[in-house]
Amino acid sequence: GENVEQHPSTLSVQEGDSAVIKCTYSDSASNYFPWYKQELGKRPQLIIDIRSNVGEKKDQRIAVTLNKTAKHFSLHITETQPEDSAVYFCAANTQTGANNLFFGTGTRLTVIP
């Protein structure tokens, strides 16, 4: 099955700086890569996703890049704000058997005012 690794596990940045979270995956057939944000005690919420037919996608201060050859994808948050503080999860689907999502272990982002 799919194996998704995520780094770093914790990340602290000053308000206004950029944050980058990186993930690698193992299944070359994966074609969908979402990112979820989970605030303390709340449900994960989809913030951005990318499909394998594109290399980059942006939504305001958030962007995701995908390198299919290297099997890694990254989340970029620019001009960070305190409300960006949360745990971020990457995920990848698997085309082998059931089309489920496999999640990384999460990155706790802290934005220091």
Added chain:
Amino acid sequence: DGGITQSPKYLFRKEGQNVTLSCEQNLNHDAMYWYRQDPGQGLRLIYYSQIVNDFQKGDIAEGYSVSREKKESFPLTVTSAQKNPTAFYLCASSIEHRAYGYTFGSGTRLTVV
């Protein structure tokens, strides 16, 4: 509550007891999922269901059971065979068992006392 409701929010279980976690959705989604979340381990798939009266084991199904008698409902039973049940449990749903657009419930925190 975003169309998918989990109850209760907090649950306490005594050793040797079975407990059932509720998950209901009104999104008309075909597929439903149960994930377990532990600190530092991300989200791990317990069971999933693509259609009514059908479900499949995920990566960590031992000690858990599910049913899918109605499209809207996918309850999870944590049995006494689950040796370490204390965790945060998340239910999710998606259209037509695609990995696109998972919607998560707000979770149930289960504690063994």
